[in-house]
Amino acid sequence: MPTIDLKPSAESCWELWQAVRAKRPLVHCITNFVSMDIMANVLLAAGCSPAMAHSLDEVEAFVGISSALLVNMGTLSPEWVAAKKLAARRAVELGKPWVLDPVGCGATPVRTASCLQLLDCRPTVVRGNASEILALAGAAGSGVRGVDSTAASRDALEAAKQLAVAHKCIVAVSGEVDYVTDGTAVVGVRNGHELLTLITAAGCSLTALIAAFVTAAPQQPLLATAHALAVFGLAAEEGLRLAPRPGPGSLRVALLDMLHLMDQATVKAGARIEVMA
Amino acid sequence: MPTIDLKPSAESCWELWQAVRAKRPLVHCITNFVSMDIMANVLLAAGCSPAMAHSLDEVEAFVGISSALLVNMGTLSPEWVAAKKLAARRAVELGKPWVLDPVGCGATPVRTASCLQLLDCRPTVVRGNASEILALAGAAGSGVRGVDSTAASRDALEAAKQLAVAHKCIVAVSGEVDYVTDGTAVVGVRNGHELLTLITAAGCSLTALIAAFVTAAPQQPLLATAHALAVFGLAAEEGLRLAPRPGPGSLRVALLDMLHLMDQATVKAGARIEVMA
Amino acid sequence: MPTIDLKPSAESCWELWQAVRAKRPLVHCITNFVSMDIMANVLLAAGCSPAMAHSLDEVEAFVGISSALLVNMGTLSPEWVAAKKLAARRAVELGKPWVLDPVGCGATPVRTASCLQLLDCRPTVVRGNASEILALAGAAGSGVRGVDSTAASRDALEAAKQLAVAHKCIVAVSGEVDYVTDGTAVVGVRNGHELLTLITAAGCSLTALIAAFVTAAPQQPLLATAHALAVFGLAAEEGLRLAPRPGPGSLRVALLDMLHLMDQATVKAGARIEVMA
Numbered sequence: 001m002p003t004i005d006l007k008p009s010a011e012s013c014w015e016l017w018q019a020v021r022a023k024r025p026l027v028h029c030i031t032n033f034v035s036m037d038i039m040a041n042v043l044l045a046a047g048c049s050p051a052m053a054h055s056l057d058e059v060e061a062f063v064g065i066s067s068a069l070l071v072n073m074g075t076l077s078p079e080w081v082a083a084k085k086l087a088a089r090r091a092v093e094l095g096k097p098w099v100l101d102p103v104g105c106g107a108t109p110v111r112t113a114s115c116l117q118l119l120d121c122r123p124t125v126v127r128g129n130a131s132e133i134l135a136l137a138g139a140a141g142s143g144v145r146g147v148d149s150t151a152a153s154r155d156a157l158e159a160a161k162q163l164a165v166a167h168k169c170i171v172a173v174s175g176e177v178d179y180v181t182d183g184t185a186v187v188g189v190r191n192g193h194e195l196l197t198l199i200t201a202a203g204c205s206l207t208a209l210i211a212a213f214v215t216a217a218p219q220q221p222l223l224a225t226a227h228a229l230a231v232f233g234l235a236a237e238e239g240l241r242l243a244p245r246p247g248p249g250s251l252r253v254a255l256l257d258m259l260h261l262m263d264q265a266t267v268k269a270g271a272r273i274e275v276m277a
Numbered sequence: 278m279p280t281i282d283l284k285p286s287a288e289s290c291w292e293l294w295q296a297v298r299a300k301r302p303l304v305h306c307i308t309n310f311v312s313m314d315i316m317a318n319v320l321l322a323a324g325c326s327p328a329m330a331h332s333l334d335e336v337e338a339f340v341g342i343s344s345a346l347l348v349n350m351g352t353l354s355p356e357w358v359a360a361k362k363l364a365a366r367r368a369v370e371l372g373k374p375w376v377l378d379p380v381g382c383g384a385t386p387v388r389t390a391s392c393l394q395l396l397d398c399r400p401t402v403v404r405g406n407a408s409e410i411l412a413l414a415g416a417a418g419s420g421v422r423g424v425d426s427t428a429a430s431r432d433a434l435e436a437a438k439q440l441a442v443a444h445k446c447i448v449a450v451s452g453e454v455d456y457v458t459d460g461t462a463v464v465g466v467r468n469g470h471e472l473l474t475l476i477t478a479a480g481c482s483l484t485a486l487i488a489a490f491v492t493a494a495p496q497q498p499l500l501a502t503a504h505a506l507a508v509f510g511l512a513a514e515e516g517l518r519l520a521p522r523p524g525p526g527s528l529r530v531a532l533l534d535m536l537h538l539m540d541q542a543t544v545k546a547g548a549r550i551e552v553m554a
Numbered sequence: 555m556p557t558i559d560l561k562p563s564a565e566s567c568w569e570l571w572q573a574v575r576a577k578r579p580l581v582h583c584i585t586n587f588v589s590m591d592i593m594a595n596v597l598l599a600a601g602c603s604p605a606m607a608h609s610l611d612e613v614e615a616f617v618g619i620s621s622a623l624l625v626n627m628g629t630l631s632p633e634w635v636a637a638k639k640l641a642a643r644r645a646v647e648l649g650k651p652w653v654l655d656p657v658g659c660g661a662t663p664v665r666t667a668s669c670l671q672l673l674d675c676r677p678t679v680v681r682g683n684a685s686e687i688l689a690l691a692g693a694a695g696s697g698v699r700g701v702d703s704t705a706a707s708r709d710a711l712e713a714a715k716q717l718a719v720a721h722k723c724i725v726a727v728s729g730e731v732d733y734v735t736d737g738t739a740v741v742g743v744r745n746g747h748e749l750l751t752l753i754t755a756a757g758c759s760l761t762a763l764i765a766a767f768v769t770a771a772p773q774q775p776l777l778a779t780a781h782a783l784a785v786f787g788l789a790a791e792e793g794l795r796l797a798p799r800p801g802p803g804s805l806r807v808a809l810l811d812m813l814h815l816m817d818q819a820t821v822k823a824g825a826r827i828e829v830m831a
Contacts, residue, residue: 032329033310033313033329033587034313034314034317034329036587036588037314037588037591037592037754037755038314040588040754040755041752041753041754041802041803041806044751044752044753044754044802045752045801045802045803050754051658051661052586052587052588052628052629053629053630053658053662054629054631055629055630055631055632055664056631057632057664058630058662058664058665061661061662061663061664062661062662065661065662074329075329075330075331075332076330076332076335077331077332077333078332078334104328104330107328107338107339107342108330108335108338108339108342109338110332110334110335110338111335197321198318198321198322198537199318199321200314200317200318200321200327201314201317242798242799244519244521244798245519245531245534245538246538247322247531247533247534247535247537247538248318248321248322248533248534248537249318249322249529249530249531249532249533249534250530250531250534252318252530252533252803253530253803253804253806253807254799254801254803254804255803256801256802256803256806257799257801257802257803257804258801260752260801260802261799261800261801309606310587310590310606311590311591311594311606314591315591351606352606352607352608352609353607353609353612354608354609354610355609355611381605381607384605384615384616384619385607385612385615385616385619386615387609387611387612387615388612474598475595475598475599475814476595476598477591477594477595477598477604478591478594521796521798522796522808522811522815523815524599524808524810524811524812524814524815525595525598525599525810525811525814526595526599526806526807526808526809526810526811527807527808527811529595529807529810530807
């Protein structure tokens, strides 16, 4: 596979997505129970191959046959957290990208501590909402309300930058505008729709898609992340346009359809990625 | 938030729902694996905030930040049952409402025993189908067939009353007519559609919605429960009316849409709640 | 219930399905987390009754009240594998059919070993994709890529026959053409659509439907399996024909609708089952 040289552009977005489809990466997901169905369906619709495996005696072998790892902190328990750490360390050993979704970070002490333990396992990318990123960065420990965000994404940008620098990773903050940063550069993505927040695990699924996109541009995880955000958000916009009603049930169906059906012209006309700093 | 004075009426139904949306209660759900996706989506669509967390070391803290707790007995295991009891006791300590869904009570001795243990933790509301309520009340231990009801809701009304009196809780029996009782008063709800029984965990999700509704009228759990039943049932009726086909796949999509989109006029014209005793 | 004498025909297909609906078998499913929602919905839509229960202290009792058992090896862990073996042995003791879905067999050593342990528990039917059947038969241990098939179903026919003979069971290999064999006879099914492979756990759900169909023709598990494959595949074809878009989100909705709504004329005109050897 030729190396891709991504630009923060809609053109590049389509190009990367096609490279992902050509590669059909196996994304090993250790995720919360609520998200499993939609996450697997999002990956399949977008042209990737999902695998859910969490057993302590199997996760390292699964990382070995996968292209990337997704670790999501929802519905955690001690044994699952142990498996997540094992898998993350194996991914780093093997030089495979892994992406952390710190669901509900800040909601409880156990949750926050577990997220920090995973952060110490050197993720390639961290994706959360503003409250989660704020909590994870230690910039704020309050204001998190279950797994929904109570802060705007812009409020968490400084925390995201600090996190990115301190942990040498890419940090993405989802919101009305999505921000992606390596600590210095900031790329903004203006795709998506508010109704997505009424579909459970939409954000979790998006993080899995980021893992898939990074496999096709491993040298450019910042732009790969931004491109995944744009594709997912645009699929929601297009889906909503075609849905019979502006409801979360219809949007979920149409989102999956669009992740399979969106064409080059739509992506080139609709992806809104820009360098902000 | 001003106190709501509910009446068994469609007017009151809309008013309570709006109060729920204004409050956006965080409903902590410890539920079966099958139900997690649709339950979270039902809560989100209706204007609430779901959180699934089951770890023994985290459930008490989660109850602390939640408005209500939902405990569902499906796909049980010893560790999960322990977490459910811990969470339920914490809810009682903190004066927060909690709702029990005794899925499959009567199907196996372990199941029945576990349901009884939770019943002893003083739920605010219990919601089940007729067979489950009959089994739970000890009025009958047979006739339960997996998690589907084999008895009509009317058959379980006396058992429901006994249960309500003995355990000082509200008991709701779902069926063609839903009955809600505190042991003396009985309110009936005539919304819903038979096709709902072909959507897995529709009943489980409804119980979670009851938990949300009770948070907005904590002094009137009987009427809050009836109102939740009416809203959910009406959303199914309206959804079916708008669905392209009368199939369970389409109904599930439209149900979620309607929980987000139903307007005041529809609720006022369609909710069918009446005092029966 | 009168005994059914199945033929490899579309007529027979409808007749068996009606017998299944009349029986409304309770199918006890011990399956992976990803599949639970769609599997339960597929069984309900097709006229069966699902029950998910996995606890070591409850599975044997659940087998006792069920008509059939489905064991799926996805998202395995030591405790769940133990429960699966316990349930499978109980099913054999009670003379109830049980069906094995060796998800991801060959992907990791633990996975393959666990699948072989279940195979030793004498399943009535084994259903997998070509790679899984090849791995399970020991005909090949490589080439398995997560839970997706990388081999064509025809490539696994010999392995399927060997497996069927050695383990005295029916083996079904899913693919563009589905093959079902008892080691000697081979029946082919030409229903289904490629887009089904983009719906997570569609295959898992199909295996659960096989378990349901076998309950209504326990003396003819080979044909019952072929008939289940035809009904499921045809529901997907019909669903796709009616879906607003050829996407996996819409197909999933329409598939569930069609499993509820398909009529006799459609099944008789569309089921494509033939004796191949």
